[in-house]
Amino acid sequence: MAGGIRIKALSKRYGQGETAVQALRQVDLQVAAGEVVGLIGPSGSGKSTLLKCLGAVIEPSSGRMVLGDDCIYDNGWRVRDLRALRRDRIGFVFQAPYLIPFLDVCDNVALPAMLAGTANAVARRRAGELLEALDVQHRARALPAQLSGGEQQRVAIARGLINQPPVILADEPTAPLDSERALAVIAILNNMAQQFETAVIVVTHDEKIIPTFRRLYQIRDGQTRETAGEGRPLG
Numbered sequence: 001m002a003g004g005i006r007i008k009a010l011s012k013r014y015g016q017g018e019t020a021v022q023a024l025r026q027v028d029l030q031v032a033a034g035e036v037v038g039l040i041g042p043s044g045s046g047k048s049t050l051l052k053c054l055g056a057v058i059e060p061s062s063g064r065m066v067l068g069d070d071c072i073y074d075n076g077w078r079v080r081d082l083r084a085l086r087r088d089r090i091g092f093v094f095q096a097p098y099l100i101p102f103l104d105v106c107d108n109v110a111l112p113a114m115l116a117g118t119a120n121a122v123a124r125r126r127a128g129e130l131l132e133a134l135d136v137q138h139r140a141r142a143l144p145a146q147l148s149g150g151e152q153q154r155v156a157i158a159r160g161l162i163n164q165p166p167v168i169l170a171d172e173p174t175a176p177l178d179s180e181r182a183l184a185v186i187a188i189l190n191n192m193a194q195q196f197e198t199a200v201i202v203v204t205h206d207e208k209i210i211p212t213f214r215r216l217y218q219i220r221d222g223q224t225r226e227t228a229g230e231g232r233p234l235g
């Protein structure tokens with residue numbers, strides 16, 4: 001597989017001895033470039049732990065993860081610079097947009113590219129293109145507080161895409177949005193996935209968007225099960 005992400009027999013245990021918690025047990029998951037999958041499961045089932053392992057925020061206890069053609073973890077071995085990996089190859093979209101209040105929309109989007117060493121003018125031009133693709137270019141000079149919730153979330157998606165990461169991890173990206181805006185965000189993630197060949201994983205409890213996924217992973221007690229989704233059309 002040229003792009004995308006896959007994990008094999010990934011396990012994560014927190015702590016030691018009697019108080020240890022086995023949060024993930026031999027999880028397998030595979031998302032191709034251009035694909036959007038849902039990850040659902042009850043509270044405490046391991047969703048956040050899985051997302052943090054996929055995002056190289058925490059290290060799994062065992063198992064293998066491959067991003068594109070590169071092995072990231074392999075049973076105790078790991079790539080040296082997880083920080084660079086997170087910055088350059090993983091896009092995060094959260095429930096709250098976490099925009100920087102004193103930077104305008106364009107600079108909020110451009111910042112991760114600037115931090116990765118892209119010249120400011122190039123980063124801002126790329127930010128402008130993404131804002132256009134997400135239909136918020138008219139708000140480029142506004143401060144985040146001047147935007148609606150849906151606009152802020154689109155800006156956060158643009159920021160997640162600025163370094164053209166092969167993987168986007170979205171944690172409850174539609175929770176605060178009404179039905180129409182929630183479906184619009186999922187439509188955008190689908191378009192972006194296809195346009196930029198990005199693998200997108202959406203953790204969600206949101207009943208409004210679950211029927212839109214073609215493929216879902218259900219997680220329970222740290223184990224995943226792959227199911228076919230309804231794949232309901234988005235527009």
Ligand SMILES: Nc1ncnc2c1ncn2[C@@H]1O[C@H](COP(=O)(O)OP(=O)(O)OP(=O)(O)O)[C@@H](O)[C@H]1O
Pocket residue numbers: 014015021022023041042043044045046047048049050
């Ligand atoms: N840092 C930690 N130390 C110890 N145990 C943890 C830690 N983080 C999570 N856990 C435990 O691991 C299990 C999985 O937690 P996780 O946060 O991944 O679940 P979740 O599905 O994301 O839950 P929610 O939907 O409530 O956020 C739970 O039993 C939780 O108590």
